[in-house]
Each structure stands twice: as C-alpha cells, then as structure tokens.
Amino acid sequence: EIVLTQSPGTLSLSPGERATLSCRASQIVGTTYLAWHQQKPGQAPRLLIYGASTRATGIPDRFSGSGSGTDFTLTISSLEPEDFAVYYCQQYGNAPPWTFGQGTKVEMK
Amino acid sequence: EVQLVESGGGLVQPGGSLRLSCAASGFTFNNYEMNWVRQAPGKGLEWLSYISESGGNMYYADSVKGRFIISRDSAKNSLYLQMNSLRAEDTAVYYCARATYYYDSGGYCIDYWGQGTLVTVSS
Numbered sequence: 001e002i003v004l005t006q007s008p009g010t011l012s013l014s015p016g017e018r019a020t021l022s023c024r025a026s027q028i029v030g031t032t033y034l035a036w037h038q039q040k041p042g043q044a045p046r047l048l049i050y051g052a053s054t055r056a057t058g059i060p061d062r063f064s065g066s067g068s069g070t071d072f073t074l075t076i077s078s079l080e081p082e083d084f085a086v087y088y089c090q091q092y093g094n095a096p097p098w099t100f101g102q103g104t105k106v107e108m109k
Numbered sequence: 110e111v112q113l114v115e116s117g118g119g120l121v122q123p124g125g126s127l128r129l130s131c132a133a134s135g136f137t138f139n140n141y142e143m144n145w146v147r148q149a150p151g152k153g154l155e156w157l158s159y160i161s162e163s164g165g166n167m168y169y170a171d172s173v174k175g176r177f178i179i180s181r182d183s184a185k186n187s188l189y190l191q192m193n194s195l196r197a198e199d200t201a202v203y204y205c206a207r208a209t210y211y212y213d214s215g216g217y218c219i220d221y222w223g224q225g226t227l228v229t230v231s232s
Contacts, residue, residue, distance in 0.1 A: 033216040037154075044204060044222040045154065051214025088154055092208075093216045096168040098144075100154040 002027055002091050006101035012109040019076040021104045023089035028069050033093045036065055036074045039103075040085045048087075049074065076106075084108050111135040111221045113205045118226030125195050125230075131188040131205030131223055138186040142208040142217050145179060145190045147201035148225070155201075158190065159208070173199075195230045202227050 003026040013019055023034070032052035037045040047056045049065035052072055062077045076083055089101040117129040129145070145157045158179040159168045167179050178191040188205055202225040208217040 031215050033214075033218075035218050037219070039154075044224050046222070047218070047220045050211055050218040050220070051216075054211070054214060056220065090154075090156075090219065092218045095166075096156065096159045097170060098156045098159075098219075100156065103153045 001097055002029065002099055004089050004091060004099055004101035006087075006089060006104045008104060009102075010105045010107060012107050013079055014109045015079050015081055017079050019074075019079055019083070019106055021074040021076075021087055021106075023067075023072040023074070023101050025070040025072070025091060029072075029091050030093055032068055033091055034065075034067070034072050035090045035092060036063075037088045037090060037100075038083075038085050039088065045088065079106070081108075111207065113207065113221060113223030115203060115205050115223045115226035118203065118228045120229045120231065121195055122232050123196060123230055126191070126193045127195065127228060129190040129192065129203055129205075129226060129228070131190075133186045133188065133205075133207070136207070138181075139183045142210075143179075143181060143188045144206045144208055144219060145177075145188075146204045146206050146219070146222075147199075147228075148204070149198075149201040152201075157203075160188070192228070195228075197230050200228060200230050 034052040036049040039045040053065045086103045112134045114132045160179045176194045180189045204225045205223040206219045207221040209220045
C-alpha cells in the first residue's frame with residue numbers, strides 16, 4: 001500500500017498570497033495517478049486535480065498540480081477567500097487499494 | 110447534474126450491523142465504478158471499498174475486509190454498504206463516491222462525492 005505524506009500540516013496565508021502544498025509517496029505512483037481534493041468545513045470533498053496536473057471540470061486556473069514519481073505539488077497562485085480549506089492528495093489507478101494523504105489545512109492568517 | 114445521496118446512518122451498538130444506501134442520479138449509473146470512503150470525526154479521508162460497474166469486482170480496505178460488503182443495484186441506481194460487527198473505531202461520516210476513467214491520464218479517479226451519512230458506534 002502506498003503511503004502519502006502531506007506537508008505542511010497547516011499553512012497560514014493571506015488572500016492574494018501563493019500556496020504551495022506538498023505530497024510525497026512512499027513508492028512511485030504509477031503513471032501520475034495522483035489527485036487533489038478540496039474539503040471545506042461541513043462539506044463533501046471536491047475533485048480539483050487528476051493525473052497529477054489536469055484540472056477537473058470547472059476548477060479555476062489559479063489551481064495547478066505538478067510532479068511525478070514520488071513528489072507532487074498543488075499550487076494555488078493567488079488565494080481567494082473561498083480557497084481556505086483542507087486539501088487531500090490521493091493515489092488511484094486501475095484497481096484499489098487507494099490511499100489519501102492526511103491533509104493540509106490552508107487557513108487565513 | 111450528478112447527485113449522490115447517502116442514507117442509513119445512525120447510532121448502533123458495538124457488534125451491531127447497519128446498511129448504508131446511496132441513491133445516484135444525473136448520470137448513467139451502470140457505466141461507473143463506485144466507492145465508499147469514510148472520515149472519522151476530525152480526521153482525514155479513508156478509502157474503504159470499490160465495486161466495478163458490472164458489480165463483478167469488489168475491493169476492500171484491510172480495516173473492513175470480512176466485515177463490510179459493498180453491492181449495487183442497477184435497476185434502482187443505488188449503491189450499498191452492509192456493515193457488520195461494528196466497532197467504536199468505525200464511527201465516521203461515510204461518503205459514496207463515483208469514479209471516472211480518465212483516458213487522458215488513465216486510471217479510475219474519484220470525481221464526485223455525496224454529502225455523507227454519519228455512523229456512530231457506541232453503547
């Protein structure tokens with residue numbers, strides 16, 4: 001089973017600032033099978049990025065994903081008030097088991 | 110619009126059973142793999158179970174293998190999770206989640222989530 005470790009645990013930033021979130025895998029993630037999901041308090045998660053770098057339908061272009069192998073990054077170029085949330089990376093593929101990172105909370109400074 | 114609506118959560122005693130349901134609408138249910146994912150209070154997300162579009166293939170996390178059973182009913186556009194031998198550590202919000210195969214990058218990725226249903230295991 002692939003273990004995903006996210007850092008930092010919490011990111012304290014102001015609106016307009018750039019957010020950089022990291023996700024490191026315990027072994028190589030095949031064919032960039034890496035997704036990012038956003039979760040706001042009391043809400044279900046929402047898919048932001050799949051294939052490590054492809055934005056899901058309707059996701060603003062201030063969100064971008066990069067990386068391959070074992071190191072992946074989610075970047076929010078300029079934080080909007082609605083972007084303060086918890087972000088989870090997830091590895092997937094052609095068959096489970098699938099795993100999630102423990103999450104990074106982006107909070108308002 | 111894709112909608113996934115879970116139901117069936119509630120309070121159950123340790124050792125008891127519960128059956129969760131997920132009603133799907135807004136897409137052709139038969140064409141998609143489906144999953145259950147849970148989130149313990151104040152914790153992160155944990156993938157639990159997957160069922161193929163045909164219902165012929167099922168996978169489980171080690172934490173629930175042998176206790177939980179995933180199933181689907183295409184006629185009712187519904188996904189189910191039968192949970193047996195429940196433990197206090199099974200207390201969580203349970204999400205139904207659809208997976209889509211992305212041909213540009215490959216693999217089945219969760220792309221839509223329901224709002225979740227809370228299961229509390231306590232005496």
